[in-house]
Amino acid sequence: xxxxxxxxxxxxxxxxxxxxxxxxxxxxxxxxxxxxxxxxxxxxxxxxxxxxxxxxxxxxxxxxxxxxxxxxxxxxxxxxxxxxxxxxxxxxxxxxxxxxxxxxxxxxxxxxxxxxxxxxxxxxxxxxxxxxxxxxxxxxxxxxxxxxxxxxxxxxxxxxxxxxxxxxxxxxxxxxxxxxxxxxxxxxxxxxxxxxxxxxxxxxxx
Amino acid sequence: xxxxxxxxxxxxxxxxxxxxxxxxxxxxxxxxxxxxxxxxxxxxxxxxxxxxxxxxxxxxxxxxxxxxxxxxxxxxxxxxxxxxxxxxxxxxxxxxxxxxxxxxxxxxxxxxxxxxxxxxxxxxxxxxxxxxxxxxxxxxxxxxxxxxxxxxxxxxxxxxxxxxxxxxxxxxxxxxxxxxxxxxxxxxxxxxxxxxxxxxxxxxxx
Numbered sequence: 402x403x404x405x406x407x408x409x410x411x412x413x414x415x416x417x418x419x420x421x422x423x424x425x426x427x428x429x430x431x432x433x434x435x436x437x438x439x440x441x442x443x444x445x446x447x448x449x450x451x452x453x454x455x456x457x458x459x460x461x462x463x464x465x466x467x468x469x470x471x472x473x474x475x476x477x478x479x480x481x482x483x484x485x486x487x488x489x490x491x492x493x494x495x496x497x498x499x500x501x502x503x504x505x506x507x508x509x510x511x512x513x514x515x516x517x518x519x520x521x522x523x524x525x526x527x528x529x530x531x532x533x534x535x536x537x538x539x540x541x542x543x544x545x546x547x548x549x550x551x552x553x554x555x556x557x558x559x560x561x562x563x564x565x566x567x568x569x570x571x572x573x574x575x576x577x578x579x580x581x582x583x584x585x586x587x588x589x590x591x592x593x594x595x596x597x598x599x600x601x602x603x604x605x606x607x
Numbered sequence: 608x609x610x611x612x613x614x615x616x617x618x619x620x621x622x623x624x625x626x627x628x629x630x631x632x633x634x635x636x637x638x639x640x641x642x643x644x645x646x647x648x649x650x651x652x653x654x655x656x657x658x659x660x661x662x663x664x665x666x667x668x669x670x671x672x673x674x675x676x677x678x679x680x681x682x683x684x685x686x687x688x689x690x691x692x693x694x695x696x697x698x699x700x701x702x703x704x705x706x707x708x709x710x711x712x713x714x715x716x717x718x719x720x721x722x723x724x725x726x727x728x729x730x731x732x733x734x735x736x737x738x739x740x741x742x743x744x745x746x747x748x749x750x751x752x753x754x755x756x757x758x759x760x761x762x763x764x765x766x767x768x769x770x771x772x773x774x775x776x777x778x779x780x781x782x783x784x785x786x787x788x789x790x791x792x793x794x795x796x797x798x799x800x801x802x803x804x805x806x807x808x809x810x811x812x813x
Contacts, residue, residue, distance in 0.1 A: 456661070456704035456743040459759060461713075465671075465702060466757025476741070478709040496671060496702075498662035503684040507667075533739040535682070537662040547753070551672025553665060 409599045412439065415582035417520030419528035420600065421446065422570040427485065427603040430578070432542050435562035436590030437598045438581040440499045440517040440538040443473065443481045446573040449530055451475045453482065455495045455537040465547070467493045472571070473539065480571035487567070489560040494540035496553065500583055501535070508585045515582035524577050541566060543581075543588060557590045615805045618645065621788035623726030625734035626806065627652065628776040633691065633809040636784070638748050641768035642796030643804045644787040646705045646723040646744040649679065649687045652779040655736055657681045659688065661701045661743040671753070673699045678777070679745065686777035693773070695766040700746035702759065706789055707741070714791045721788035730783050747772060749787075749794060763796045 409431070412418050422428055430439065443453035454476045459465050461474050468491065473482040499517035518535050525531060542564075544556040568576075578600070584593045615637070618624050628634055636645065649659035660682045665671050667680050674697065679688040705723035724741045731737060748770075750762040774782075784806070790799045 450739075454704065456702065460703045460710075463759045463761075464757050465753055465759055468757065478707070478713065496662065497666045498660065501684070504666075507684065533656075537743065547671055549755070551670050551674065553669045553671055555669070 406601045406603050409601050412578045412580045412598045412600065414580050414595045414597050415515045417517070417524035417577060417579040419524040419530070419575050419577045420602070422574055422576055422602060423605045424570055424573050425606040427567055427569050428576065429565050429567045429601050430541060431563065431565040431599045431601070432489070432558070432560045433562065433599050434596040435560055435564065436558045436592070437596045438543040438558060438583070438589055439541040439598055440521070440579040440581055441541050442521060442536055442538055442577045444530065444532065444575045444577070445475065445481075446575060449532060451477050451479070452532065452536050453539065455539065459495060465495060467491065467495065481574055482568040483571060485567050485569050486565075489542065489564040489566065492542070492544040492559045493566070494543040494545040495537075496545060496547070497540060497543070499535055499538045499579070500581060505585070510585070517579040517581055520579035520582075521577055524579070528575060530575065555586065555588055557587050612807045612809050615807050618784045618786045618804045618806065620786050620801045620803050621721045623723070623730035623783060623785040625730040625736070625781050625783045626808070627734075628780055628782055628808060629811045630776055630779050631812040633773055633775050634782065635771050635773045635807050636747060637769065637771040637805045637807070638695070638764070638766045639768065639805050640802040641766055641770065642764045642798070643802045644749040644764060644789070644795055645747040645804055646727070646785040646787055647747050648727060648742055648744055648783045650736065650738065650781045650783070651681065651687075652781060655738060657683050657685070658738065658742050659745065661745065665701060671701060673697065673701065687780055688774040689777060691773050691775050692771075695748065695770040695772060698748070698750040698765045699772070700749040700751040701743075702751060702753070703746060703749070705741055705744045705785070706787060711791070716791070723785040723787055726785035726788075727783055730785070734781060736781065761792065761794055763793050
């Protein structure tokens with residue numbers, strides 16, 4: 402990142418945050434403690450009806466897995482985010498839904514439980530935005546090996562403290578992060594302890 | 608199917624069709640000519656804000672591939688459709704988007720081209736329904752092998768003429784089919800010739 406990068410910003414444990422990013426600006430997303438999944442969405446700043454699509458991204462790249470250089474596209478097939486660096490071993494998920502209150506019910510929770518779906522919509526509201534649906538998320542740092550027999554496994558993140566993935570924005574957009582509050586399964590690490598994560602944006606290009 | 612099944616209904620080549628199905632009713636979806644992909648959606652009859660979700664279905668089944676017995680769930684994690692029989696070799700896709708006008712632009716088409724996204728919304732309109740988005744489809748008979756290196760391939764359907772997949776509805780719902788109009792790639796077979804497909808519903812349970 403350039404010397405003009407902003408100070409580290411916090412994505413608080415169990416919470417969501419909407420972040421404005423200009424075209425050509427970069428954002429470095431840091432797994433500060435190493436085992437925190439970040440459910441991630443992107444929405445066009447010009448028109449919230451256009452948002453980042455996992456199914457169009459898999460289609461246009463002919464890939465189900467992420468790698469450096471991969472371009473995430475919108476529901477209208479326009480480039481939104483390019484992966485320009487990734488210090489993790491590469492485990493990120495594009496296949497699974499955000500956690501929601503129904504999932505915590507399935508896990509036996511009877512009262513309210515923080516969840517990525519509600520975090521998305523709360524963060525959008527804070528930014529003055531709304532979406533009529535919960536799009537399929539990009540689950541940064543989430544380790545979901547898939548098997549040839551058609552099954553999916555859930556493993557703790559393979560990232561280490563300080564590992565980061567860096568994106569360049571290809572249009573003016575909002576990114577929305579949710580520091581996943583899952584504390585029942587081992588998806589946020591064997592300690593089942595959701596933590597803060599951080600990000601830093603480069604200066605807005607002139 | 609029982610003797611009470613209706614006569615075969617047609618899903619016309621290149622077009623969409625919305626079909627009402629009652630809880631516990633069965634529908635047999637037939638690849639009449641063997642190589643036709645059907646993009647497929649399901650929407651709750653009680654509330655169109657609840658619709659079939661590929662990302663929740665992969666999550667709740669811990670599977671990216673389909674098999675007999677698999678239950679497709681909604682955005683609210685409720686069962687919508689159960690696969691009760693499948694005479695194909697099993698190749699159906701849950702990973703890729705519906706084709707849209709932008710995809711035909713990428714393929715060099717300059718004028719209008721029929722596409723599954725527009726077919727979905729036209730079929731919904733004919734049924735008096737609307738959706739604010741195009742959900743990720745279940746692509747019946749679409750043959751998308753996935754590789755351990757993270758890539759996805761596109762192959763012609765492996766189904767044979769008359770192969771069929773049968774579902775039981777787990778709630779009152781609409782199914783929407785689009786006989787995919789893709790005639791540039793080999794996704795609907797090497798002949799690149801979209802065809803009709805058919806379905807038949809069992810009697811509505813008493």
